[in-house]
Amino acid sequence: MKLRVPLLAKxxxxxxxxxxxxxxxxxxxxQKEVYPPQETxxxxxxxxxxxxxxxxxxxxxxxxxxxxxxxxxxxGPYRYPDLEGVDARAGTxxxxxxxxxxxxxxxxxxxxFIVPGFNPGMPTINKPPIGLNEQEILCVIAYLQSLGGTxxxxxxxxxxxxxxxxxxxxxxxx
Amino acid sequence: MKLSKLQxxxxxxxxxxxxxxxxxxxTYFVSKLEYKAPERAAAPPATPRDQGVRDExxxxxxxxxAKPYAEAEYRAFPAVGSRVAVWVVAQLHLLFAAFVLxxxxxxxxxxxxxxxxxxxxxxxxxxEFTKLLSVSFSLTAxxxxxxxxxxxxLYPKFTNYLMSVFxxxxxxxxxxxxxxxxxxxxxxxxxxxFSPRVHLLLGLGLNLVxxxxxxxxxxWLTFMMSPRGVSEAGAVISVMDAVTNFTWMPxxxxxxxxxxxxxxxxxxxxxxxxxxxxxxDEERAHYDWMGYIGNFVAISAFLPxxxxxxxxxxxxxxxxxxxxxxxxxxxxxxxxxxxxxLIGNLxxxxxxxxxxxxxxxxxxxxxxxWIKYLLVVVALCFMVWATPRSIIxxxxxxxxMGGGAHPALGFLGVMSAKNTAVNILILTTFMSFLLxxxxxxxxxxxxxxxxxxxxxxxxxxxxxxxxxxxxxGYFVEARVRIGLSxxxxxxxxxxxxxxxxxxxxxxxxxxxxxEVRWGRIPPISQYVLIFIAVTFTWLMGxxxxxxxxxxxxxxxxxxxxxxxxxxxxxxxxxxxxxxSVTVLIFFGLIGFVFWLSxxxxxKDWADKQKEKGA
Numbered sequence: 001m002k003l004r005v006p007l008l009a010k011x012x013x014x015x016x017x018x019x020x021x022x023x024x025x026x027x028x029x030x031q032k033e034v035y036p037p038q039e040t041x042x043x044x045x046x047x048x049x050x051x052x053x054x055x056x057x058x059x060x061x062x063x064x065x066x067x068x069x070x071x072x073x074x075x076g077p078y079r080y081p082d083l084e085g086v087d088a089r090a091g092t093x094x095x096x097x098x099x100x101x102x103x104x105x106x107x108x109x110x111x112x113f114i115v116p117g118f119n120p121g122m123p124t125i126n127k128p129p130i131g132l133n134e135q136e137i138l139c140v141i142a143y144l145q146s147l148g149g150t151x152x153x154x155x156x157x158x159x160x161x162x163x164x165x166x167x168x169x170x171x172x173x174x
Numbered sequence: 175m176k177l178s179k180l181q182x183x184x185x186x187x188x189x190x191x192x193x194x195x196x197x198x199x200x201t202y203f204v205s206k207l208e209y210k211a212p213e214r215a216a217a218p219p220a221t222p223r224d225q226g227v228r229d230e231x232x233x234x235x236x237x238x239x240a241k242p243y244a245e246a247e248y249r250a251f252p253a254v255g256s257r258v259a260v261w262v263v264a265q266l267h268l269l270f271a272a273f274v275l276x277x278x279x280x281x282x283x284x285x286x287x288x289x290x291x292x293x294x295x296x297x298x299x300x301x302e303f304t305k306l307l308s309v310s311f312s313l314t315a316x317x318x319x320x321x322x323x324x325x326x327x328l329y330p331k332f333t334n335y336l337m338s339v340f341x342x343x344x345x346x347x348x349x350x351x352x353x354x355x356x357x358x359x360x361x362x363x364x365x366x367x368f369s370p371r372v373h374l375l376l377g378l379g380l381n382l383v384x385x386x387x388x389x390x391x392x393x394w395l396t397f398m399m400s401p402r403g404v405s406e407a408g409a410v411i412s413v414m415d416a417v418t419n420f421t422w423m424p425x426x427x428x429x430x431x432x433x434x435x436x437x438x439x440x441x442x443x444x445x446x447x448x449x450x451x452x453x454x455d456e457e458r459a460h461y462d463w464m465g466y467i468g469n470f471v472a473i474s475a476f477l478p479x480x481x482x483x484x485x486x487x488x489x490x491x492x493x494x495x496x497x498x499x500x501x502x503x504x505x506x507x508x509x510x511x512x513x514x515x516l517i518g519n520l521x522x523x524x525x526x527x528x529x530x531x532x533x534x535x536x537x538x539x540x541x542x543x544w545i546k547y548l549l550v551v552v553a554l555c556f557m558v559w560a561t562p563r564s565i566i567x568x569x570x571x572x573x574x575m576g577g578g579a580h581p582a583l584g585f586l587g588v589m590s591a592k593n594t595a596v597n598i599l600i601l602t603t604f605m606s607f608l609l610x611x612x613x614x615x616x617x618x619x620x621x622x623x624x625x626x627x628x629x630x631x632x633x634x635x636x637x638x639x640x641x642x643x644x645x646x647g648y649f650v651e652a653r654v655r656i657g658l659s660x661x662x663x664x665x666x667x668x669x670x671x672x673x674x675x676x677x678x679x680x681x682x683x684x685x686x687x688x689e690v691r692w693g694r695i696p697p698i699s700q701y702v703l704i705f706i707a708v709t710f711t712w713l714m715g716x717x718x719x720x721x722x723x724x725x726x727x728x729x730x731x732x733x734x735x736x737x738x739x740x741x742x743x744x745x746x747x748x749x750x751x752x753x754s755v756t757v758l759i760f761f762g763l764i765g766f767v768f769w770l771s772x773x774x775x776x777k778d779w780a781d782k783q784k785e786k787g788a
Contacts (some may be wrong), residue, residue, distance in 0.1 A: 007450055014701055015761050018708040019754040025515050026750025028506040036727035036736075067499050079503070117651055121495035127406065128732035129496060131431040 037062030042135045048142055048151050055143025058136050063125065066088040067141070071147065080122070081115045087149030088168075099149065103141045126161075134162045247331045248738045256328040257740035257750055263324055265718050266763075267317035269436075269711060271391075272429070273764075274314050275384045276437025277303050278361070279430075280471045282377035289370045299464055301365050303441050305771045311358055313763060315351075329738075332729045339404065340394055342413050353383045371504045389426055390590050393417040396425050398730050399721065400493040408733045420493040424486035425721075431482050431644035432717075433477035436710050442468025443707035444768050446700035449693075459693035465703050466531065466692075472706065473524045473607070477600050477670070481663050490724075497731065501724055507741055511562050513752065514592075516713045521599050523706050525552055528606045530699040535614035536688040544609060551602045558595035563587030585648070594644030594661050597666045600639060604670055608677065614688040617680050625680040630671045636669035666755045710761055715753035723749070 040054060040062065059065045073155040090099035096115055097105065105112060110122035125132050125140075132140065138153055145151040158164025249261040281303040288296025325333045337344075357380035364373060396419050403415025410416065445465035452458040491498035500506060529545045532538035560581055585591065619625070640662050647655045725731045727741040735741075777785075 007447075010701075011447065011450075011704065014704055014778060015708050015758065018705055019757050022512070022516065022709075022712050023750050025512055025755045026753075027747045029511055029746050031745040031747045032505065033745055034505045034726060036741050061552060067496070067503065079499075119656075121491070123494060123496050127496070129728060 040136060040139075042155070044138065044155065046155060048154055051139045051142035051153065051155070052146045052151050053143075054136075055139035055141070055146075058132065058140050059143055062130070062136070063132055063140060064130055068122070078118075080118055083144065083147055085148030087145045087147055089148070090144070099145060100141055100153060100157065101159050103144050104137065105160050107137055107140070108161040138162075189420075237584070237651050242452055245334075247330060249328050249330070250739075251324075251328055255740060256324075256738065260321070260324050260328060260718075261722075262751055262756050262759070263317060263321045264722075265715055266760060267321050268718060269714060269756075269760050270310050270314040270317060270763075271388070272433040272436050272714065273440055274307060274310050274358075275388055275430075276433040276435075277310075277441060278377060278380045278384060279434055280360075280438060280441075282374065282381055285377060285468070286374060289374060291609070295463075296583065299467065302464060304362050304365070305774060306441065306444060306767060307358060308362055309767045310764075311355070313767070319670060322648060329729075332734060332736075335408065335730070335734055336394060336398075339397065339410050339413070339416055341415065343390050343393065347387065350383055350387045350390070354380070354387060357383055384506055385430070390417075392425050392429065393419070393422055395722075396421040399497075399725060400490070401730050402731050406733075408730070421486060421489050423487045428479070428482040428486050431475050431479050432714065435472045435479060436714055438468050438471030438473075438475060439703075439707040439710040440468075440764060443764075444468070444704045444771070445769055446703040448772070449700045450697060455693055459691075462534075462693045462695055465499050465700065469524070469703055469706065473603065473709065476520065476524070477604060478667070480596055480600070481667065483624060484659060484663060497724060500726065501720065505726070506724065508562070509716065509746055509749075511560060512746065513713065513716060514556075514559040516709055516716065517596075518560055518599075520706060520709050520713070521552055521603055522556065523702050523709070525549070525603055525606045527699055527702045527706070528610045530695055530702070531610060531615050531698070534690050534692065534694050538613045538688075541613055543607040548602055548606055552599060555595040555599040555602070558586045558591050559599070561586040561591070588648075588649030590644050590655060590658075593647075593662055594640055597640040597662050598637065600666055601633070601640070601669065604673070605633070608673065611677070612681065614686055614690060615681055615684040617684050619680060619682070622680060625676050629676050629680075632669050632672050632676075636665045639665040694721050708757065708761065711757050712753060715756050716750070719749050720751060 009099065022113065034142060038061065042051075042054060046054070070082045072084040073082050087099050090102045091097075093102050093115075094105075106122070107125035110124060111120045114120050123130055126134070126137060135155055138155060138157060141157075142151045142153045248256065250256060254262075265736050272618050281300045284296050284299035284303070288294065288300065361373070361376045364376060366373075368376070393416070397416050400420035401416070402419040403412040403417075404410055442465050445461045445468055449458055449461035449465060452461055487498070490501060501761070502510070523549065529542070532542055532545075563584060605716055617625070643658045643662050650658075723743055725736075726736065726743050727736045729736050
C-alpha cells in the first residue's frame with residue numbers, strides 16, 4: 001500500500017526544513033556577543049606607563065580604533081594606515097606639529113589631513129558614537145607614542161584641543 | 175455511538191452550570207474558613223488586628239499620595255524579553271506591510287496589460303492577486319498597532335523621544351492610512367463595477383498612498399540609523415532634515431524593489447499551493463501561469479536589488495565609516511556569508527524553476543542544452559560568493575594555512591571576487607530568462623542575425639568587464655578597488671537594458687513553433703516556488719536584523735544610547751533563531767490568508783448539503 005502524505009504536511013515540512021537549514025547555517029558562523037564599551041576610570045595620579053596600558057585597552061575597545069587600523073601588518077591591502085612605528089612619522093607629517101599635536105588633531109579633526117593613498121573616513125573621536133573624553137584621548141596618544149617612540153604625555157599635557165596652544169615641540173610637563 | 179446535537183448542547187449547558195456551582199461553593203467555604211475573633215459576630219469592636227489593618231491602609235494611602243512621578247525608561251516583557259518581543263512583532267508587521275505594498279504594484283501592471291491587450295486572463299489574474307490583500311491589510315494594521323503599544327509600554331522614554339522628533343508626521347500618516355483603506359477596499363470590491371479606467375485610477379491611488387505611507391515610516395527607522403536634523407544632545411533643529419536623513423532615500427528605493435520581489439514570491443507560493451490542490455488540468459494551467467508570473471515578478475525585481483543594496487551601503491559608509499565597518503568588517507561581517515547562502519539558493523532555485531518551465535514547450539530542446547553550462551557558472555559563482563575571507567579553524571589548521579585565511583581560497587573571500595561572482599550570477603540568471611523567453615519562438619525580422627550577434631557581443635562585453643575589473647581589484651589600492659564596483663554594476667545594468675531593448679523588437683511578431691502547455695510542469699517546480707518564498711522571507715528577516723542591529727548599543731545612533739539590559743548585540747546564531755521563529759509565524763498566518771482567499775471560490779455550505787443529500 002502506498003502511503004499518501006497530505007499536502008499540508010508536505011508544505012509544513014518544506015517550510016520547517018528550509019528555515020531549519022538556514023538556522024543551522026547561522027549556528028556554523030562564529031558566535032560572538034558584542035557588549036557596549038566599558039567606561040574607563042582614570043585616576044588623577046596615573047603614570048605615563050599606565051596611560052599606555054589604558055590607551056591600548058581603549059584602542060582595541062571603546063575607541064574602536066582596531067576596527068580599521070592594523071599594527072604590524074606586513075602586506076596589503078590596507079583599509080586604513082597601519083600604525084606600526086607611527087610615532088616616528090607623526091612628528092614630521094605636518095609642518096609645525098609635533099607628535100602629540102598631530103595625534104590630537106587626527107582624533108579631533110580627522111579629515112583635516114589625510115595620509116596620502118587613503119580615503120577620508122575616520123570619525124571624530126571626541127564626539128558620539130565613540131565619544132572619548134580628553135583624558136582617554138591622552139591615554140590613546142600615550143599608546144600611539146609607544147609605537148615607534150617614547151611616551152611622554154601625562155594627564156596634564158596640553159594640546160590645541162584641550163586648552164593648550166599648538167606648540168611645535170612635545171610637551172612633557174608633569 | 176453518535177451524539178445528537180441536542181445532547182451536545184445539553185452537555186455544554188450542564189458543564190457551564192456545574193462550573194458556576196463549583197465556583198460558588200468554593201467561595202462560600204473559603205469565606206467560612208477565614209479567621210474571625212469570637213466577639214466579631216455580634217458587634218465587632220476595634221480589635222488590635224483591625225486597628226493594625228486600618229493603620230496599614232492609611233500608611234499606604236499616605237505613601238501613595240506622596241509618591242513622585244517618575245518616567246520609566248524601560249519595562250520588561252515576560253519570558254523572551256523586550257527586545258525579542260519588539261523584534262518579532264516589528265518584523266511580522268514589516269513582512270505583511272511589504273506584501274500589502276507590493277501586490278498592488280504588480281496587480282495594477284497586470285490589470286493594465288489586460289486593459290491594453292483586451293485579454294481577460296490578465297484581468298482575472300490581477301483580481302486573484304488582489305484577493306490576498308484585504309486580510310493581509312488587516313493583519314498589517316493589527317501588527318502595527320501591536321508594535322506601537324509594545325514600544326510605548328517597553329521603551330517609553332525612547333518612544334517619547336521619537337514622537338517628539340516626528341510628531342508633525344503623525345497626522346499625515348493617519349490620514350494616509352484612511353486613504354489606503356479607502357483605495358484598497360474600493361479597488362478590491364469595485365472590481366468590474368466601474369469603468370476600467372476608473373478602476374485603474376483607483377489602483378494607482380492605492381499605490382501612491384501606500385508608497386507615501388512607507389516613505390513616512392521609513393523616515394522614522396532610518397533616522398534611528400543615520401540621524402540628521404538634531405543637535406548633538408538630540409534637540410530637534412529641522413524635522414525635514416530628520417525625515418530626509420542620509421539613508422532615507424536608499425532605503426525607500428531598496429524597500430520598494432525588495433517588497434516587489436518578496437510580494438511576487440509569496441503570490442507565486444499561493445499559486446503553487448493552488449496548483450498542488452488543483453483537480454483539473456484547467457486549474458493546473460491557470461495556477462501554473464499565475465505561479466510563473468509571480469516568480470517572474472519576484473526575480474525581475476530581485477536582479478536589480480543588489481545594486482540598490484550597494485547604494486544603501488555606500489550611504490551608510492558616507493554617513494559613518496564606523497557604522498559601515500561594523501557592518502562589513504566588524505560584528506556583522508559573518509552575517510553576509512549567511513546572506514550569500516540565501517541569495518545563492520535564490521539564484522539556483524530561480525534558474526532551476528526556469529529550466530523546469532522549459533518542459534512546457536516541445537521545442538525547448540534547442541535551449542535546454544545550454545542549461546548544464548549555466549548550472550556550472552551559477553554553482554561556481556555561488557561557491558565564490560559563500561567563501562569567507564577567514565575561516566573558523568583550529569590552531570593546527572591556522573598553522574598549516576600560515577594564517578587565518580586559506581592560502582588559495584582566501585583570495586576568493588575578498589570583495590573583488592564576491593562582486594565579480596554576484597554580477598556574473600545576475601548575468602547568468604538574466605540569460606536563463608532570455609532563453610526561456612525564446613522557447614518555442616522563431617524570430618522573423620530580417621535583422622535577426624545582426625540582433626543576435628549584437629546581444630552576444632553586449633553580453634560578452636559585460637562579462638569581460640566584470641571579470642577584468644574583478645581581477646584588477648587585486649592589484650590596486652583600497653580606494654581605487656572600492657570604486658571598481660561601480661563600472662562592474664554599470665556594465666551589468668547596461669547589458670540587461672540593452673539586450674532587452676534588442677530582444678523585444680527582435681521577437682515581435684515571432685512565429686510560435688510550439689505552443690506553451692501551461693500546467694505541464696513537474697509538481698516539484700511548485701515546491702521550488704514555495705522554497706523561493708520561504709527563502710525571500712528569511713532573507714527579509716535577516717536583513718531587517720542587520721539594518722536594526724547595526725546601531726549596536728544606540729537607539730538613535732550617536733544620539734540616544736541604549737542603556738537597557740538588551741544593549742548588547744546577540745550572537746548571529748541567536749539572531750537566526752529569532753528570524754526563523756518569525757518566518758514560521760508569518761507562514762502560519764499567510765497560510766490562513768491563503769485559506770480565507772480560497773473560501774471565496776468554494777461552494778456555499780447549503781449547496782454542499784444539497785449535493786450530499788442528492
